[in-house]
Amino acid sequence: MKNIKNILANFKRYWYLMTQIILRDFKKKYKRSVLGVLWSLLYPIMMMAVMTVVFSHMFKFSTEGTNYLVYLMTGIILWNYFSEATTGAMTSVVDNFTLINKVYIPKYVFPICKCMFSGINFLLTLIPWLGIIILTKFGLGDYPASINIYYSFIPFIFLFFFLFTVGIGLIISCLSVFLRDIFYIFGIVLTIWNYYTPVFYSLTILPESLQQIFKLNPLYQYINTVRDIVLYGKCPSLLTMGVLAGMGIVSLGIGALIFKKNQDKFIYYI
Amino acid sequence: MIYVNHVSMKFNLGIEKGFSIKQAFVNFFDPKIRKKKTEKKYFMALNDVNFHIEPGEVVGLIGSNGAGKSTLLKVVSGVLKPTKGNVQVNGAISPMIELGAGFDQDLTARENIYLNGAILGYSKKLLDDKFEDIVEFSELRDFLDVPVKNFSSGMVAKLAFSIATIVNPEILIVDEILSVGDIKFQEKSKNKMMELIKGGTTVLYVSHSIESIKELCTKVIWIEHGQIVKIGPTRKICDEYFEAQIGRGKK
Numbered sequence: 052m053k054n055i056k057n058i059l060a061n062f063k064r065y066w067y068l069m070t071q072i073i074l075r076d077f078k079k080k081y082k083r084s085v086l087g088v089l090w091s092l093l094y095p096i097m098m099m100a101v102m103t104v105v106f107s108h109m110f111k112f113s114t115e116g117t118n119y120l121v122y123l124m125t126g127i128i129l130w131n132y133f134s135e136a137t138t139g140a141m142t143s144v145v146d147n148f149t150l151i152n153k154v155y156i157p158k159y160v161f162p163i164c165k166c167m168f169s170g171i172n173f174l175l176t177l178i179p180w181l182g183i184i185i186l187t188k189f190g191l192g193d194y195p196a197s198i199n200i201y202y203s204f205i206p207f208i209f210l211f212f213f214l215f216t217v218g219i220g221l222i223i224s225c226l227s228v229f230l231r232d233i234f235y236i237f238g239i240v241l242t243i244w245n246y247y248t249p250v251f252y253s254l255t256i257l258p259e260s261l262q263q264i265f266k267l268n269p270l271y272q273y274i275n276t277v278r279d280i281v282l283y284g285k286c287p288s289l290l291t292m293g294v295l296a297g298m299g300i301v302s303l304g305i306g307a308l309i310f311k312k313n314q315d316k317f318i319y320y321i
Numbered sequence: 322m323i324y325v326n327h328v329s330m331k332f333n334l335g336i337e338k339g340f341s342i343k344q345a346f347v348n349f350f351d352p353k354i355r356k357k358k359t360e361k362k363y364f365m366a367l368n369d370v371n372f373h374i375e376p377g378e379v380v381g382l383i384g385s386n387g388a389g390k391s392t393l394l395k396v397v398s399g400v401l402k403p404t405k406g407n408v409q410v411n412g413a414i415s416p417m418i419e420l421g422a423g424f425d426q427d428l429t430a431r432e433n434i435y436l437n438g439a440i441l442g443y444s445k446k447l448l449d450d451k452f453e454d455i456v457e458f459s460e461l462r463d464f465l466d467v468p469v470k471n472f473s474s475g476m477v478a479k480l481a482f483s484i485a486t487i488v489n490p491e492i493l494i495v496d497e498i499l500s501v502g503d504i505k506f507q508e509k510s511k512n513k514m515m516e517l518i519k520g521g522t523t524v525l526y527v528s529h530s531i532e533s534i535k536e537l538c539t540k541v542i543w544i545e546h547g548q549i550v551k552i553g554p555t556r557k558i559c560d561e562y563f564e565a566q567i568g569r570g571k572k
Contacts, residue, residue: 064442071439079427153422154440155399155414315402319333 065160072164073171091175095131099124099183106251114253117282118192121184125281126250128180129274132173133216134241139165140220141227141237148321158314159307162224166217173209184281197284204287205277211299212273218302221310228317248274269298322523323374323397323492328406330367330392330547366392367403368547374540376412379524381538381555383531383562389547390527391496397525398494412523415441415490420481426470430461430480433469437484451487458513459483460506475502486513489520496527531559 081087099120106112107119114122140162144151147161187196227233248270254262265271272295279285367389374380382390395401397408398416423440424433434455438448456462459480469477479502486493495514502510514537518524528534534541534555541558543550551558 067445068439068442071436075425075428075432075436078432079425082427149422150440152395152400153419154416156440318401 061157065157068156069160069164069167072160073168076164076168077171088175091172092179095124095128095176096179096183098127098131102127102251112252112256113193115255116194118187118194118196120192121187121196121281122253122278123251124180124183125278126248126274128173128176129212129277130245130248130250130270131176132169132212133219133270134245135172136166136169136216137220137223138237138241139169140217141223141234144224144228144317145231145321151318151321158317159221159310162220162310163217166213166220170213196281199280199284201280201284201286204280204292207292208273208276208287208295211295214299215269215273215302218299218304218306221303221306225310225313228313228320244268244270250274269302272298322376322378322411323525324409325370325372325393325397326406326409328367328370328393328396328403328408329365330389330396330401331404332364332366334362334364365547367396369406370544370547370549371406372542372549372552374523374525376523377521378540379518379526379538381534381541382525382527382544383529383534383541383559384544384550385566388545390544392547393544394494394496394525394527410492412491413442414492414494415485415488416494417482417485417496419496420478420485424469424477424481427468429466429468430472431465433480434484437481438487441485443488447488455483455487458487458509475506478502479506482510482513486510486517489517490522493517493522493524495524497529531563535559 081090084090086093102123103120106123113119143161143165144158150156151158183191184196184198187194188198223233223237227237247265247268249265254265254271257265272291276287276291276295279287370389370393382393384390392401394416396403397410398414399408399410400416423437425436428436434452435445435448456465459482461476461480464472464476469480472480482502511533514524518537524537526534526538538555540552541555541562542552543558543562551561
């Protein structure tokens with residue numbers, strides 16, 4: 052209990068620093084770009100448009116009885132968040148070496164800031180996402196999406212998803228300090244993970260036996276629960292929400308433990 | 322205020338080499354290297370350093386290059402964890418180990434004041450209140466909206482010094498920074514330091530300039546090869562240090 056209080060007090064103390072770091076990242080990201088923050092809105096729409104053309108017209112992917120656009124875009128925004136946040140977190144500790152070497156700052160600040168920074172971007176992508184969902188009601192795509200009361204579960208799903216991502220981010224940022232090869236390895240892992248996650252295809256195209264293996268993917272669980280709500284208007288069961296929360300907390304717990312155990316050694320390896 | 326209890330700092334020189342496939346391959350075919358690899362090389366940057374500093378003391382650290390002064394400052398400020406021993410600090414530390422370490426080259430001076438202030442642990446309110454003072458002291462009002470990458474090193478140092486000294490810190494850790502900027506700013510920064518010292522700030526100060534040590538410090542710690550040679554009153558230790566340095570040079 053005292054430990055948790057300590058952590059929270061520390062968090063409060065460094066909160067202003069974290070907002071400044073996130074602000075810095077934001078300013079740098081859109082520096083010298085004409086459209087600036089508009090890109091956060093345009094990018095997912097463009098990605099969706101390209102992928103829709105490629106997958107539904109060229110490869111003839113479709114999801115029977117549901118709106119493929121919404122199916123695809125839900126997958127894309129969640130997957131993009133995960134991939135952007137973890138990739139950013141991966142290099143965050145190494146990139147801020149000059150600071151770590153000169154001033155005492157708790158090092159977890161850097162990967163967590165990256166996850167939050169991508170999180171802001173993610174929240175912006177929700178605007179076009181909701182826009183597309185509403186447009187399906189006016190005839191965009193083959194079937195309309197569902198708008199229902201269960202949307203109130205979505206913020207919680209996103210929160211658990213955030214915790215899950217922070218956990219992975221902490222682990223990967225810690226590993227990459229000791230082994231720079233991780234920069235390359237993780238890129239490959241992410242590509243495999245991308246295909247392992249049903250972003251543009253549906254699990255039903257796979258044989259029954261394989262489907263079980265694909266369902267073990269935490270990302271699938273998060274994406275699928277959101278899709279169930281927006282496409283089918285299905286209320287997530289208590290068990291599902293429990294599993295999503297559990298995965299988030301376990302990931303964060305493991306990440307925090309690994310990071311805490313190793314953070315004092317960082318300075319010798321950077 | 323600051324207690325440094327039997328602190329040792331051991332660096333593993335082998336870490337930089339690390340492990341790579343290439344190295345493993347070479348080692349495999351060269352037994353000589355393979356043998357060498359097994360004996361690890363260590364470097365004791367600090368060896369059983371033990372002292373304490375009372376509140377309000379201004380302590381100078383002297384010693385040759387590579388004696389362990391900067392390592393000691395890093396241990397005290399919490400950047401490095403000692404291999405052995407421990408450090409106990411009562412009070413908020415404001416480290417001025419390397420000016421401008423927290424600056425982001427792409428951001429403007431204005432943005433960097435807030436970023437660097439946050440890194441030093443200042444609150445938003447304090448920065449808002451003191452913003453004008455910082456700008457005033459740094460003499461960089463005309464360049465507030467210029468990215469720091471276009472600044473000269475002197476300007477960077479001026480800005481960083483102004484941010485770091487804007488509050489009266491309880492403990493100030495200073496590594497060779499009074500020589501920043503032009504003569505006018507040097508004078509100004511020295512006065513600022515004096516002001517802080519008079520205000521009761523505890524200072525740990527590293528410099529190669531014996532003059533400024535004599536001027537500022539009440540006590541001096543002389544270290545060589547990671548060990549304390551002597552601790553004592555400023556004038557006495559400085560003279561002995563000077564003697565030893567020049568004497569060694571003559572040989």
